[in-house]
Structure formats: C-alpha cells, structure tokens
Amino acid sequence: MKKQLFTLLAKLNKLMLPSLSKRRVDLAKATKIQLALIGWRTYVTMNSLK
Numbered sequence: 001m002k003k004q005l006f007t008l009l010a011k012l013n014k015l016m017l018p019s020l021s022k023r024r025v026d027l028a029k030a031t032k033i034q035l036a037l038i039g040w041r042t043y044v045t046m047n048s049l050k
Contacts, residue, residue, distance in 0.1 A: 003048065006048035006050075007048045009044045009048070010045055013040075013044055013045075017037060017041065018037075020037065020038060
C-alpha cells in the first residue's frame with residue numbers, strides 16, 4: 001500500500017511540479033524553495049522505488 005501511494009505521488013510530481021534539471025538550476029545557487037522541492041522529489045522517488 002505504501003509503495004503504491006509513493007508511486008502515485010511520483011507520477012503527480014512529474015506532471016505538476018517543475019523540472020529543475022531541465023531549467024539547469026545550479027544547486028549551489030538554488031533558493032530554499034528550490035532545495036525543498038528537490039528534497040521532496042528525491043524523497044518520493046526513493047520511497048516509490050523501495
């Protein structure tokens with residue numbers, strides 16, 4: 001059940017949230033919001049792969 005939830009969240013992230021890698025955002029110069037977004041997407045992706 002948990003994996004299905006994170007898989008759904010990962011698909012929603014891909015559809016709704018901006019892709020920062022396509023925008024070539026530098027991690028050293030990223031804002032706090034961009035870093036939080038990167039962290040959230042990483043957390044969801046890692047949990048959907050477990």
